[in-house]
Amino acid sequence: MIELSDIxxxxxxxxxxxxxxxxxxxxxxxxxxxxxxxGKTTAIxxxxxxxxxRNGAVCYNGRDISGxxxxxxxxxxxxxxxxxRGIFPSLTVRENLTVFARPGARDSSRPKDPWTLxxxxxxxxxxxxxxxxxxxxxxxxxxxxxxxxxxxxxxxxLLLLDEPSEGLAPTIVDEIIQILEGLKKEGLAVLLVEQxxxxxxxxxxxxxxxxxxxxxxxxxxxxxxDNDFVLRTYLSV
Ligand SMILES: Nc1ncnc2c1ncn2[C@@H]1O[C@H](COP(=O)(O)OP(=O)(O)OP(=O)(O)O)[C@@H](O)[C@H]1O
Numbered sequence: 110m111i112e113l114s115d116i117x118x119x120x121x122x123x124x125x126x127x128x129x130x131x132x133x134x135x136x137x138x139x140x141x142x143x144x145x146x147x148g149k150t151t152a153i154x155x156x157x158x159x160x161x162x163r164n165g166a167v168c169y170n171g172r173d174i175s176g177x178x179x180x181x182x183x184x185x186x187x188x189x190x191x192x193x194r195g196i197f198p199s200l201t202v203r204e205n206l207t208v209f210a211r212p213g214a215r216d217s218s219r220p221k222d223p224w225t226l227x228x229x230x231x232x233x234x235x236x237x238x239x240x241x242x243x244x245x246x247x248x249x250x251x252x253x254x255x256x257x258x259x260x261x262x263x264x265x266x267l268l269l270l271d272e273p274s275e276g277l278a279p280t281i282v283d284e285i286i287q288i289l290e291g292l293k294k295e296g297l298a299v300l301l302v303e304q305x306x307x308x309x310x311x312x313x314x315x316x317x318x319x320x321x322x323x324x325x326x327x328x329x330x331x332x333x334x335d336n337d338f339v340l341r342t343y344l345s346v
Contacts, residue, residue, distance in 0.1 A: 110135050110298050116165035118155045125151045127322045138299040140309040143319035149302040153269050157189055158182045188265030192272050194256040198245035202236050205255055210262040224261045232291050233258050250281035267298045274305045286311045318343050
């Protein structure tokens with residue numbers, strides 16, 4: 110579905126991603142792990158077209174999208190849940206969900222069963238309870254749920270999630286894990302950026318670990334769990 114081939118991304122002259130290659134297939138959750146500053150967000154920004162890679166290609170359903178503007182990439186069916194969540198503080202939960210909702214990509218990747226408010230509220234009962242609250246009145250966990258739910262209302266075929274568990278209490282992280290498991294059951298493809306190994310191992314099919322902009326490990330959950338060197342050296346576990 111999405112394939113990064115030998116990506117090199119820069120901020121000005123700062124060379125951040127060094128030959129990154131990874132792919133996410135239909136219905137798969139793939140996790141990109143790594144310490145602060147490893148380049149995880151940069152990889153997401155490169156997919157979304159905020160950064161144009163100097164070398165390499167980002168292909169979505171076989172088409173090279175690396176030169177496209179961000180809005181065109183979003184329209185193809187790639188949704189982003191940014192690290193800073195980006196919800197509107199002065200709009201209600203319901204308004205946050207409906208203000209930009211759209212039916213999804215125009216091509217065959219448009220979902221047969223589009224997301225509606227009712228369907229969102231079934232997956233996120235907490236948001237239904239808070240429907241009339243303003244964005245700024247929500248807890249961190251509720252804001253994260255709203256950010257994920259709002260991205261779903263655009264009916265993406267692929268969701269990019271940037272550290273959804275960051276700064277959340279363990280019980281709320283458990284709720285986020287349940288939501289990600291729910292998305293997996295829905296068959297959505299997800300590229301999950303995480304530092305929380307518990308979340309990664311709970312939901313992802315495959316993992317890539319980034320270190321200083323290079324992928325230093327790729328493998329399954331059991332490969333990762335058993336690799337003490339990678340866990341200690343690159344993930345501080
Ligand atoms: N706008 C920018 N200009 C220059 N350098 C940047 C910019 N944004 C990030 N960087 C640098 O790029 C490197 C990778 O940052 P990135 O945000 O991709 O890391 P990350 O793995 O997502 O880390 P975190 O978990 O802290 O978000 C870091 O060294 C960071 O300082």
